[in-house]
Amino acid sequence: MSQHNDPSASNPNRPVTPDLRVLIADDVDVLRTVLTELLNATEGIEVCAHAADGDEAVDLALATRPDAILMDLKMPRKDGITAAKEILSAWPEAKIIINSAFADKALIQSALDAGVIGYQTKDRRPTELIDLLLQLRQG
Amino acid sequence: MTAATDAAFDMRPTHSISPAEPGRQARRTPSESRTTQLIAACVAVSVIGSGLYYSSEPPIAGRVWETTIGSLLILMMIGIVAFQGGRRAPWLAIWAGLSSAFVGGLLAAHPALSPINTESPSIVDVLRLMNYPLGALGVLILMFRADRRVGWRASLESALLIGSGAAVIWTTFLQPLAAESDLSTAAGRVAVAYPLADLLLLAVLVVLVMHLDNRPGPLLLVVAALTGNLAADVAFGAQSLRGEATPGTFIDIGWLLCFAAFAAAPSWPASPQTRLVADDGRLGVVRLSLLIAGAILVPAIAVAQTLSGRSPDSYLLVSGLALSALALGRLAVFNHDLDRGRAHATQLASDLADNNAKLRQSRLEQRQLLDRVHTLIEQERTKIATEIHDRPLQNLVSVGYQLQHLTVLLDRGDTDAATDIAERASTQLAAQLGELRDLMTDIRPPVLDASGLTGALADRAAAVEADHPELSVIVRGDCGRLDTDLETALYRITNEALANVIRHSQATTATLTLCRNEDHVTLTCADDGIGFDPQSVDGFVSQGHFGIAGIRERIELLAGAVTIASAPSGTTLVLTAPIDRSANANRTATTQ
Numbered sequence: 001m002s003q004h005n006d007p008s009a010s011n012p013n014r015p016v017t018p019d020l021r022v023l024i025a026d027d028v029d030v031l032r033t034v035l036t037e038l039l040n041a042t043e044g045i046e047v048c049a050h051a052a053d054g055d056e057a058v059d060l061a062l063a064t065r066p067d068a069i070l071m072d073l074k075m076p077r078k079d080g081i082t083a084a085k086e087i088l089s090a091w092p093e094a095k096i097i098i099n100s101a102f103a104d105k106a107l108i109q110s111a112l113d114a115g116v117i118g119y120q121t122k123d124r125r126p127t128e129l130i131d132l133l134l135q136l137r138q139g
Numbered sequence: 140m141t142a143a144t145d146a147a148f149d150m151r152p153t154h155s156i157s158p159a160e161p162g163r164q165a166r167r168t169p170s171e172s173r174t175t176q177l178i179a180a181c182v183a184v185s186v187i188g189s190g191l192y193y194s195s196e197p198p199i200a201g202r203v204w205e206t207t208i209g210s211l212l213i214l215m216m217i218g219i220v221a222f223q224g225g226r227r228a229p230w231l232a233i234w235a236g237l238s239s240a241f242v243g244g245l246l247a248a249h250p251a252l253s254p255i256n257t258e259s260p261s262i263v264d265v266l267r268l269m270n271y272p273l274g275a276l277g278v279l280i281l282m283f284r285a286d287r288r289v290g291w292r293a294s295l296e297s298a299l300l301i302g303s304g305a306a307v308i309w310t311t312f313l314q315p316l317a318a319e320s321d322l323s324t325a326a327g328r329v330a331v332a333y334p335l336a337d338l339l340l341l342a343v344l345v346v347l348v349m350h351l352d353n354r355p356g357p358l359l360l361v362v363a364a365l366t367g368n369l370a371a372d373v374a375f376g377a378q379s380l381r382g383e384a385t386p387g388t389f390i391d392i393g394w395l396l397c398f399a400a401f402a403a404a405p406s407w408p409a410s411p412q413t414r415l416v417a418d419d420g421r422l423g424v425v426r427l428s429l430l431i432a433g434a435i436l437v438p439a440i441a442v443a444q445t446l447s448g449r450s451p452d453s454y455l456l457v458s459g460l461a462l463s464a465l466a467l468g469r470l471a472v473f474n475h476d477l478d479r480g481r482a483h484a485t486q487l488a489s490d491l492a493d494n495n496a497k498l499r500q501s502r503l504e505q506r507q508l509l510d511r512v513h514t515l516i517e518q519e520r521t522k523i524a525t526e527i528h529d530r531p532l533q534n535l536v537s538v539g540y541q542l543q544h545l546t547v548l549l550d551r552g553d554t555d556a557a558t559d560i561a562e563r564a565s566t567q568l569a570a571q572l573g574e575l576r577d578l579m580t581d582i583r584p585p586v587l588d589a590s591g592l593t594g595a596l597a598d599r600a601a602a603v604e605a606d607h608p609e610l611s612v613i614v615r616g617d618c619g620r621l622d623t624d625l626e627t628a629l630y631r632i633t634n635e636a637l638a639n640v641i642r643h644s645q646a647t648t649a650t651l652t653l654c655r656n657e658d659h660v661t662l663t664c665a666d667d668g669i670g671f672d673p674q675s676v677d678g679f680v681s682q683g684h685f686g687i688a689g690i691r692e693r694i695e696l697l698a699g700a701v702t703i704a705s706a707p708s709g710t711t712l713v714l715t716a717p718i719d720r721s722a723n724a725n726r727t728a729t730t731q
Contacts, residue, residue, distance in 0.1 A: 028533040030567065031540070037560075038544040074528075101532050122536040126543035 019046040020137040023064065025057035025083065026050075026072040026099070035070075042130055044137055054078020061087045061094065068136050070129075071116070073100040073107065081114050088115045095136060099129065177218050177406040184210045185399035189392065201248050207395070208241050211402035218405030229280035230405055236273030237401060243267040264329045271336035275343045282347060292476075293346045295469045296426065299433035300342035302462045305335055306437045306455060310444075312373055314452075330376040337369040349426055356407070364396040422473055434466030526578055534571040538564050584630070592626045593617045596633060596651055603637055609647060612637070616653035618660050625716060628697055629662055632690050636664045636712050639687075644668025644710060658719065664712040670705040690714075 022039055024047055026032045032050050039045045049064050051057035053076045061069055061083075069087070073080035084096045097118040098111045108119045120129050188207025192200050212234070219230045243266030246252055283290030313331055344362050351358070371393060422430070437459035441451040541564035548557040580586075587595040593614070600612035620626075633651060640649050646668030654661040687703065690712075694701045699716030 028529075028537075031533045031537045034537040034540045034544070038540045038547070041544055041547045101528055101536070122532070126540050130543070 017044070017137060019044055020068055020133055021046055021048040021064070021066040022133065023048060023057070023061055023066040023069045024050040025052075025054070025060075025070065025075065025080070027052055027075040028072075038126065039130075039133075045130070045133055054080065054083035057083045058086045062090055065091070067095065068133055069094060069096045070099045071096050073098060073102060073111075081111055084111070084116050085114050097129075097132060173221065174406045177214060177221075178403045181211060181214050181399055181403040181406075184214065184402075185395060189395055192391070192395075204391070205241075205245060205248065208244070208398050211398045212238055212241060215402040215405060218402070221406070223405050226281070226284070229277040229284070231277075232273050232280065233277035233401065236270040236277070237398065239266045239273065240270035243269075264332070268329075268332055268336050271340045274340050278340075278343050278347055282350070288476075289350055292469070292472060293343075293350055295465065295472065296349075296429065297343045297346045299462060299465045299469065300345060300429060301339055302458060302465065303433040303436045304338045304342060306440065306458050306462070308334060308338065308373060310440050310452075310455065312377060333372040334369060334376050337365060337372050341365045341369055349423075358404075360400040361397055361404075364393050364400065367393040368397065430466050430469055434463045437462050523578075523582060531571055531575050531578070534567060534574070538568050538571070541567070583627075587626060587630055588623070591618075591620045592629055593619075593653060595626075595630050596653070599630075599634065599637070600651065603641070607641055610641065611648045613648065613650045614653070615650065618653040618655040618662075621660060621718060625660070625697060625718070628693055629660075629714065629716070632693055632714060633662065633664060635686075635690055640664075640666045640668060640710075643671060646709070655718070659715055659717055662714045664714075665709060666711075667709040670707045670710050672705070 022045055024032055024035055024039070026035070029052070032052070036047045036050055039047050048066050049060045051060050055077045057069070057071060057075070057080075058078070069084075071080040071084055075083075078086075080098060080100065084098070087094050087096065092115075096116040097120055098108075098116050099120045099122060100107070101122045103121045103123070111119055118132055120132065184207060188203060188210070191203045192207065195203060215234055215237070219227060219234060223230050243263045246266065247263045279290065279294065282293055309331075313334070341362070344358070344365065348358060348362060437455060441455055441459055444451040444455075541560055545557055545560050545564070548554075548560060584595050584598065586598050593616075597614050600614050603612050604610065621629075637649065640646050644666050646666035649664065649666040652661075652663040652665070654663075691701050694714055694716060697716045699714060701715075702713045704711045704713075
């Protein structure tokens with residue numbers, strides 16, 4: 001049931017791992033809001049910024065240097081893959097996860113070729129996304 | 140004898156014997172029963188008459204003959220009046236010739252009737268001989284009225300046949316006899332006149348037969364009878380010249396046959412296939428043989444005469460020259476016809492090539508149209524996919540996230556926050572269902588199928604007013620139910636028109652008026668906006684909107700039309716379409 005308990009919480013001797021700082025980039029307002037609330041409510045994750053288009057995503061990513069970036073693909077002004085490439089070229093250690101409604105292999109491949117570390121489709125259960133993020137948190 | 144031309148030659152304008160009279164309405168076609176009755180009457184009269192004639196003695200036989208022939212003439216006149224509406228003139232000429240011969244016969248039998256001496260040669264012969272030119276005239280008129288070109292050509296050939304035939308008969312039969320007897324007597328001349336007159340009419344008839352593509356009974360019967368008469372008259376003439384003339388009763392049966400056939404001819408039932416055939420580039424074996432024979436026959440006779448030691452008659456040489464010239468003239472005319480035929484064929488070939496090019500062009504256009512339709516379909520689908528991706532899908536994902544959030548809160552036991560999230564998710568779901576329903580309506584409004592165009596437009600008007608409060612949309616009139624295709628197309632077009640009003644016109648009121656009459660439905664969309672230039676075309680499709688050109692094309696596919704009037708005070712679109720598209724199928728084809 002509680003899959004998201006922070007293992008460090010039960011052991012007072014272990015050092016506390018800081019929350020994963022996440023940047024959410026998605027052009028749909030309602031989705032961005034709800035996802036932010038969800039991630040904030042999740043133990044171990046904290047949303048530090050959100051962007052509504054590709055340009056904003058690049059700017060905020062490079063400015064706030066989050067631990068993980070959740071990037072939508074279809075956004076105005078600049079799409080997700082282009083933004084990802086830009087971020088990675090300026091900051092190669094960036095950890096970008098594509099969170100998209102589209103699931104075709106070509107897109108996935110081009111995203112992975114661009115250097116993203118994960119591709120999540122929106123029709124999967126949210127727990128998968130959260131697990132992925134928590135794994136990042138562990139290292 | 141007169142031409143027993145088939146009574147009801149084909150009425151069609153192309154070379155038919157019967158003249159085409161433009162002013163006349165459809166001629167009375169002879170009813171089967173009446174024609175049969177008349178023909179049966181002719182046959183009966185002939186059979187009974189000939190039976191009585193040959194079984195009775197001279198005085199009575201003569202009366203029988205006169206009665207029979209007289210009855211046949213009356214039957215012929217009935218047939219002419221009843222069945223030969225616009226062709227009476229030639230038939231009356233033929234009838235007049237026959238009657239003249241009949242009267243001559245009467246006078247010969249009853250000398251007391253005539254004030255003039257009836258001994259041959261006399262008025263009797265004149266009356267009898269009048270038959271032939273009148274008959275030939277009648278036939279020629281029939282042919283000329285049917286087709287002047289055929290008439291002239293047939294006349295040339297007839298002249299050739301008559302000329303060479305006469306020369307042959309004269310040279311081979313009659314001249315030797317004339318040499319032995321005195322041709323200066325009128326009797327001698329008359330004896331020669333009959334065969335020549337027979338020949339005149341026979342030649343005209345033979346040429347007519349050659350030009351018909353279907354040989355009717357009476358005509359062939361007359362030709363046969365006339366040939367018999369010609370032979371008999373030649374024999375009779377020979378006897379006359381030798382002074383041995385006796386009225387031969389076997390000749391009479393030939394006359395009777397001719398009279399009977401002519402009497403029945405005007406009543407002969409319509410033979411739709413019978414028509415004159417013009418030269419079509421082929422001269423045919425028979426005609427060609429006749430032409431050649433006509434050209435060389437008389438010179439051949441002259442040569443034969445020379446070889447046998449006699450010097451050829453000068454008139455024979457002259458007539459031979461004339462006939463050769465005539466034959467060559469006919470060939471020249473034939474050549475001219477051939478050229479015309481070739482030119483016509485070339486023209487036909489060029490027309491065919493043009494038509495083929497047009498056909499290819501229209502097939503190309505058809506393919507292009509189909510391509511456009513497919514493009515449109517794909518664009519529609521893209522539009523729908525995009526809409527689904529943009530809103531419903533994202534909203535449902537959001538609800539998924541909220542449910543997950545709910546789980547986290549419940550784990551923690553934060554029921555208040557959980558309730559809050561649950562409510563928001565529920566609201567969002569409800570909103571999303573509404574949007575999905577709108578999308579579905581946009582794709583195909585159920586009200587269109589349920590209550591038709593009027594109801595769908597009323598709904599649409601309300602929806603537009605809700606989205607754009609500054610615009611008031613009024614729907615007036617009713618058009619009842621129409622074909623699904625028609626309702627859908629009009630609905631889409633109206634939506635497009637309304638979209639234009641919303642996008643460009645800055646109008647405050649738009650009025651949709653529906654009107655239906657017997658076979659057309661009219662939809663008017665009028666707004667009070669700033670107007671636009673109807674000449675400027677939006678392009679076929681952009682972002683799923685198809686613009687003015689698209690409206691026009693769409694309404695034309697329904698065999699309808701659109702008129703657009705626009706001024707700075709407002710724009711009015713008037714769409715009309717037939718209710719039954721199949722009734723105007725041809726219009727669609729020619730609208731291209």
